[in-house]
Amino acid sequence: MSERNTHGPVLIIGSSNIDFVMEMSRLPRVGETMTDAHFIQTYGGKGANQAVAAAKAGYNAQFVTCVGDDIFAASMLESWSDVGLDISHVIRESGVWSGTALVMIGEAGNNYLSVAPGANYRLDERYFPALRELVECAGIVVLQCEIPKETIAAVLKFADSSGTPVLWNFAPARMRFADDELRLARFLVANATEAAYLSDMEEVGLHNVASAAATIAGIGIESVIVTLGHEGVYVYRDGAGEHTGPFKVKAVDTTAAGDTFCGALAVATVDEMPLDDAVRFASAAAALSVTRLGAQPSCPTRDEIDSFLAANGS
Numbered sequence: 298m299s300e301r302n303t304h305g306p307v308l309i310i311g312s313s314n315i316d317f318v319m320e321m322s323r324l325p326r327v328g329e330t331m332t333d334a335h336f337i338q339t340y341g342g343k344g345a346n347q348a349v350a351a352a353k354a355g356y357n358a359q360f361v362t363c364v365g366d367d368i369f370a371a372s373m374l375e376s377w378s379d380v381g382l383d384i385s386h387v388i389r390e391s392g393v394w395s396g397t398a399l400v401m402i403g404e405a406g407n408n409y410l411s412v413a414p415g416a417n418y419r420l421d422e423r424y425f426p427a428l429r430e431l432v433e434c435a436g437i438v439v440l441q442c443e444i445p446k447e448t449i450a451a452v453l454k455f456a457d458s459s460g461t462p463v464l465w466n467f468a469p470a471r472m473r474f475a476d477d478e479l480r481l482a483r484f485l486v487a488n489a490t491e492a493a494y495l496s497d498m499e500e501v502g503l504h505n506v507a508s509a510a511a512t513i514a515g516i517g518i519e520s521v522i523v524t525l526g527h528e529g530v531y532v533y534r535d536g537a538g539e540h541t542g543p544f545k546v547k548a549v550d551t552t553a554a555g556d557t558f559c560g561a562l563a564v565a566t567v568d569e570m571p572l573d574d575a576v577r578f579a580s581a582a583a584a585l586s587v588t589r590l591g592a593q594p595s596c597p598t599r600d601e602i603d604s605f606l607a608a609n610g611s
């Protein structure tokens with residue numbers, strides 16, 4: 298095993314998608330056709346959004362994902378290089394499309410999202426030896442839930458045996474993991490829907506987030522962070538929870554707000570900010586992201602985050 302590298306890169310292992318986005322006055326009802334949409338094509342995927350957010354937040358960020366051999370793949374890779382992301386470990390698979398997402402954005406930035414995983418599900422056991430090496434040298438590993446479950450479980454084990462902290466964004470919440478796997482996350486980030494899934498509660502909101510976070514932490518997870526959108530963030534750690542209010546901004550598109558939060562939180566953590574400050578830094582990044590359209594184009598730079606914090610009382 299190689300030496301633990303506390304100043305190693307932020308290593309994001311996860312999905313990448315081509316996002317086809319329709320922005321409209323409101324979301325359609327079932328069977329209804331909306332005819333006022335504005336179309337943009339951007340690059341997304343929870344893993345890629347978090348990787349871009351980390352690189353733009355000013356830290357050495359390494360990204361591992363599988364892309365396909367479609368006409369978008371080369372330009373997607375170029376867009377990641379352009380923001381300074383280390384893409385030397387990105388895998389190109391043939392005979393498959395890169396992950397693809399259809400995103401509909403309606404009133405107040407709310408969205409509908411449908412994802413075809415494509416090449417994302419090719420990140421399988423063939424790559425475990427390479428993943429193990431990267432995990433051993435990383436300062437922190439960032440995971441989501443848009444790649445095969447077996448790969449997530451393997452990365453958690455590699456991180457555990459090398460002592461590399463893991464920030465796990467449990468999104469989307471569609472896979473069941475054993476408690477023994479869940480507790481390998483040092484930081485578990487979930488939105489209200491994901492927190493409900495993990496705590497077996499019907500729904501989670503500001504009124505019961507304390508109980509949901511305590512239940513999830515009870516699995517044995519060091520820090521549980523529940524993002525509540527325009528209602529702020531709830532952090533549970535060392536047997537105590539704290540709610541932080543949101544930054545007030547005008548939301549245009551909430552897609553990837555959670556991803557921006559996670560990428561920035563990972564950077565703040567390897568930068569050794571105390572958790573409260575790290576969460577505030579990440580919340581500022583997410584607040585900026587919702588004021589702009591698209592996933593990766595909306596991630597703010599370090600200067601933008603610092604100026605926003607300075608202008609908003611930090």
Ligand code: RIB
Pocket residue numbers: 312314315316340341342343346397398410412443552553554556592
């Ligand atoms: O979290 C937002 C992302 O989810 C989008 O970019 C889309 O690609 C899906 O993965």
